[in-house]
Amino acid sequence: MTRTAGRGGARRLVVIGADAAGMSAASQALRVAAARGERLEVIAFESGEHTSYSQCGVPYWVAGDVDSADALVARTAEQHRANGIDLRLRTEVTELDLDRREVAVRVLDSGRTERVGFDDVLLATGAAEVWPDWARGLPGVHPVKTLDDGATWRSLLAGRDGEPPRRAIVVGGGFIGVEAAEAFARRGVQTLLVTRGEEPMSSSLDPAMGALVREGLERLGVEVVCGTEVEGVESRAGELTTACIGGHEHRADVVALAVGVRPRVELATAAGLRVGDHSGLVPDHTQRVADGVWSAGDCCEVWDRVLEQYWYTPLGTHANKAGRVAGTNIGGGSARFAGSVGTAITRAGEAEVARTGVLADWARRHGWDVEQVTVRSTTASGYMPEADPITVSVLGERGTGRLLGAQIVGGRGAGKRIDVAAMALWSGLGAHDVAAADLAYAPPFSPVWDPVQIACRKLADALSR
């Protein structure tokens, strides 16, 4: 690129969206450029009021684990500005013009518009909550995603005139739905979770493992209704009534929406950029989507190393890593985003829930000949007071013996064991390799064969039969 858009001949990067991906990229680009002695100007536009906050922390703020929204902010606008980023909050990018290499922006408070040129642009526009048509405009019906959503829920749960809601319905049984249900229940609200899956978390877990999540929620007092879908909500005198398929009705004071998110790509597609099978942008391994155009975070699909295809996995971990990769490359360095293996974790009451890799169904659709093994063990040696039940389910491929996926539900210390399987998937290890590996054992921490290893040993046996 010969032309430079920045001041005094500096190269200019425009970042659209100032959350995890965008600001990781911005900070890293400045760091790398500075280390290389190159001049880089970074302008970041954010339509909201917050930067670099932990969206994953919002349910825990709603639950009361976290006192203030400030605690969720990893780096404030002031800190970013002190680091040399020209950060403009409440400023919406209304158009991306790739021919002229400029964006059109509107300052929300003044209505003032401006066009800003760039050499590089990073799309970090994130994901948008899916709002079903029936949910629009009803007070007390709201998603649980952003920091602003969190503030809405803190206020809803505080109650009108100090009277908190007694009953809540959570629509959707995925990660956020489960976390919202846990939050409400822990706040003392009588909570009903409605999911269309056979069991909760049906996009992430097999039904048998999902049943353990349901039991975790039920032990917390949450009522779980599976296999149905909310088709509408009626509001009458402050009471909400949801109508489900089959004519069932449930009443509540508030309704939390957790039916999913979709990549926010309107600017990109209007600019002629291509989206993938999951409607997200499809960056290459350097996070580049076109000449001088980069993208990272929840507006992107992510390379799945197990499936060997792009997949939509909108998670903070990928946003941070991919943002850093984009920033390194924009700054003139060299980095590659190595992809995902589909690892995720959450909590349903006392139950720790984690997964990585593919489910048996997906694998069969992929044409893989698979074997699955599920074992029950304990998180510590069985004779120790720390021993909690743990269920581990593992999936492997006949022929190659390769581990393809793992799911864990169990007590304290169960969930993060998924990382062993994630590391195995990362390296393409066989089930027998995991069984043979040298994992940490002492009675307060594990049985002598770690539960993940017990499962993989039995899987290796099954695969060799």
Added chain:
Amino acid sequence: MTRTAGRGGARRLVVIGADAAGMSAASQALRVAAARGERLEVIAFESGEHTSYSQCGVPYWVAGDVDSADALVARTAEQHRANGIDLRLRTEVTELDLDRREVAVRVLDSGRTERVGFDDVLLATGAAEVWPDWARGLPGVHPVKTLDDGATWRSLLAGRDGEPPRRAIVVGGGFIGVEAAEAFARRGVQTLLVTRGEEPMSSSLDPAMGALVREGLERLGVEVVCGTEVEGVESRAGELTTACIGGHEHRADVVALAVGVRPRVELATAAGLRVGDHSGLVPDHTQRVADGVWSAGDCCEVWDRVLEQYWYTPLGTHANKAGRVAGTNIGGGSARFAGSVGTAITRAGEAEVARTGVLADWARRHGWDVEQVTVRSTTASGYMPEADPITVSVLGERGTGRLLGAQIVGGRGAGKRIDVAAMALWSGLGAHDVAAADLAYAPPFSPVWDPVQIACRKLADALSR
């Protein structure tokens, strides 16, 4: 082999030592042989009274976490016999004759002796506690290793005439010493730990990490004296006085010995079998040490995959795995023991302590050009009530970028994170691979970059400078 020693033409396996390695091997050999339709007779000799118990659980029995010794027994003599193993307790093998293919045994209670032929023999004689000369024959001075030791300590801690000891000295700052000190402190005994290392666990951790272990013990009320060695103990009217280097004396009612173990190989060396640099037997990857002679467990050295040499790592995990490998091969199947990467974990009060791979000192002696990075983070997202401090230290090789080792000390959820590093060492991954890997993140479980990944990311940066 044409001749068979067993009844009715069956092949006979003699197992010497009926703990984890021996009985894993015996059970697996029978299973594999049966699956292959082969006849195998197994006779197991054990000089003690117990089989297949968790030696690692003994300190927790002493601490009172476990009520009875029975809880530590994974499989009783009766269960082994019901599985078809001819198990003979309190029967000592006094000679191994490899030319005649027979062992000489003595039944301890009757004094009766016998010679028993075999086709295959498995040496699973374990390790012996090191007793310093000054410690012999003094009441109240005892190791903390076997189930019998545990019974001794339960009785010592119950006290003479119901009066429990007020003060204890633990000699040795390794894993067992730390666990014994924790056990005594939790039983309300005023405890002093003496270690010759600069800090506790000096064979396993760098001094800076060992200092965190010391702090964990100190928070539990244990006094820790480093850099000195006990040279003698004097007993006077029931009070013990230890004399340390430099003339320091410490008084106590009981003294726990935890100065190490050595492989028990007398039978093997008398039979002409070779031992390695660490005085243990040196089986090949099938656990074979000579024709028809096998070995597994704490009497063996273990192949270290990082150092690429044999090392003495007497741990239950290796004993179980290597026993299983030996059994598979003896039974006519095919298995290889894949070795160790030096993973270990324990607890020092509230501090979880874990390590894997090599220390910087070892690496430098090995001729590796290394870089080390230590980071402090939290076990959960910093804003969560679950967040405990965690310190992670990682070591990598310049040039290759390969991870060589990791050490962790921290609060709840810290220790088992070592498994991520262990899996990386297992696969020979680079520090940058670990930083890029897809580990599980949600606020109750981890910061968005897992602390192990933060450390590896910084290490990768340092290695690339």
